[in-house]
């Protein structure tokens with residue numbers, strides 16, 4: 001694990017000393033937008049026009065943030081319009097690499113060895129973490145965005161000329177509610193599992209742990225009477241929760257010590273997770289091999305032996321009971 005400082009790679013983990021042992025996630029730095037007409041987004045200088053074949057995603061199949069972008073790409077039927085490269089599951093002293101094995105594709109655009117070379121190609125003086133996902137512009141040879149929450153909004157609406165315009169995961173009338181759920185879920189759950197796992201003091205871990213499970217309890221109660229987080233259809237808020245839930249029992253319970261309860265112990269969350277998993281196009285975006293290998297194999301400070309647990313048995317294909325809520329939304 002490492003980062004770039006003025007375009008030079010340094011092998012350095014997260015520093016939790018200044019934050020009382022708390023894991024603090026860095027802000028993503030490439031924040032431009034692809035738009036239908038190519039006009040820069042409000043407050044931005046660079047504009048990027050939506051076109052088929054122009055943009056490329058660099059992802060890890062292990063990463064919950066990158067997973068969001070693969071889900072939107074699949075559901076919006078953008079496979080032909082936007083290409084994808086998959087990094088190796090192991091993230092070590094050189095960060096994400098383009099080693100080709102176990103379904104990782106290498107870097108088809110430049111034949112790079114490391115993802116940090118893609119960052120310095122975009123900005124030779126870049127300082128910061130080298131994260132996935134990356135939305136790359138082949139034409140301008142630059143990074144449009146490395147912020148998953150914004151990339152999924154672009155995939156949802158900017159490429160409708162080539163994708164499925166009939167599905168909208170961020171409909172105008174539900175935006176306020178979606179934003180509010182995203183906010184409730186991001187800190188305690190999506191990022192909360194990392195705050196548990198990367199905490200380096202007991203207190204920081206217990207704070208994150210309490211917030212994580214009180215929020216999961218609230219979501220469990222909500223899902224008793226509502227089929228989805230917002231309204232009567234699957235929205236972006238559900239997909240953002242899904243990528244954490246699907247990793248929870250196989251990885252976060254053990255590796256990140258999120259072990260008060262498993263998702264399997266929550267009747268509503270576990271049925272909801274199975275319903276989302278069974279949406280056509282989703283199962284093939286979930287790679288449990290990459291997920292387990294990456295977390296247990298890469299985080300030496302958390303799991304020094306790098307042994308990957310064999311279990312647990314998972315049943316994401318098993319029937320779910322969510323149709324009982326069809327009329328109640």
Ligand SMILES: N[C@@H](CCC(=O)N[C@@H](CS)C(=O)NCC(=O)O)C(=O)O
Pocket residue numbers: 001002027028060062063064065066095129130131132133146147148149
């Ligand atoms: N806010 C970013 C977070 C992305 C992120 O942290 N990705 C992780 C993988 S799960 C990563 O690449 N970490 C490398 C590092 O922090 O050095 C987003 O949502 O896109």
